[in-house]
Amino acid sequence: QKEVEQNSGPLSVPEGAIASLNCTYSDRGSQSFFWYRQYSGKSPELIMFIYSNGDKEDGRFTAQLNKASQYVSLLIRDSQPSDSATYLCAVKGHAGGTSYGKLTFGQGTILTVHP
Amino acid sequence: GAVVSQHPSWVICKSGTSVKIECRSLDFQATTMFWYRQFPKQSLMLMATSNEGSKATYEQGVEKDKFLINHASLTLSTLTVTSAHPEDSSFYICSAREGGYEQYFGPGTRLTVT
Numbered sequence: 458q459k460e461v462e463q464n465s466g467p468l469s470v471p472e473g474a475i476a477s478l479n480c481t482y483s484d485r486g487s488q489s490f491f492w493y494r495q496y497s498g499k500s501p502e503l504i505m506f507i508y509s510n511g512d513k514e515d516g517r518f519t520a521q522l523n524k525a526s527q528y529v530s531l532l533i534r535d536s537q538p539s540d541s542a543t544y545l546c547a548v549k550g551h552a553g554g555t556s557y558g559k560l561t562f563g564q565g566t567i568l569t570v571h572p
Numbered sequence: 573g574a575v576v577s578q579h580p581s582w583v584i585c586k587s588g589t590s591v592k593i594e595c596r597s598l599d600f601q602a603t604t605m606f607w608y609r610q611f612p613k614q615s616l617m618l619m620a621t622s623n624e625g626s627k628a629t630y631e632q633g634v635e636k637d638k639f640l641i642n643h644a645s646l647t648l649s650t651l652t653v654t655s656a657h658p659e660d661s662s663f664y665i666c667s668a669r670e671g672g673y674e675q676y677f678g679p680g681t682r683l684t685v686t
Contacts, residue, residue, distance in 0.1 A: 500665045500680040545615065560675060562615045
């Protein structure tokens with residue numbers, strides 16, 4: 458089982474719709490979770506981070522965390538063609554784990570928003 | 573805030589030569605810097621972690637004598653790919669952290685070894 462798993466997609470949504478991106482992780486002790494967006498040929502840029510169970514909203518983006526289910530998601534409302542990119546879920550290693558302080562990335566989900 | 577730069581943005585070198593990539597935190601002091609490598613259509617793979625003033629910690633399978641990392645100051649880390657070969661061609665990305673939770677990524681360096 459991979460440490461961080463995402464559907465590779467591609468996920469295609471129409472402009473204006475909600476895009477839902479999912480991520481599961483294997484280390485139950487993980488505490489910190491991040492979503493990055495990566496455009497083709499560019500480096501990742503941080504969209505959101507979440508540490509607590511529940512929802513965290515920032516503009517059109519909502520991150521959702523369920524530690525019991527080891528599941529984190531990212532919702533993008535009113536999707537725009539400029540949101541078309543690869544979205545990377547990352548989990549930070551916790552104290553006492555083998556990857557303390559390091560980010561482990563999922564393989565990324567390709568999102569395409571079509572007009 | 574939280575700007576990380578890399579230089580060069582792309583480089584082409586001949587097989588057997590060495591190439592140095594710089595990573596700088598421009599508006600904060602980076603206590604920790606990370607070096608990643610990304611092959612086409614793959615995710616980021618951590619190569620090594622460096623803390624200012626100490627030796628880098630390499631991930632399993634990464635040759636420390638081939639990928640030399642120096643973190644001489646709180647704003648600069650360098651990665652030197654020694655005796656580069658075509659299989660080292662990749663997108664090298666650094667990130668920096670100021671002791672907090674978030675890592676901020678540099679724009680990346682695309683290395684092509686001919």
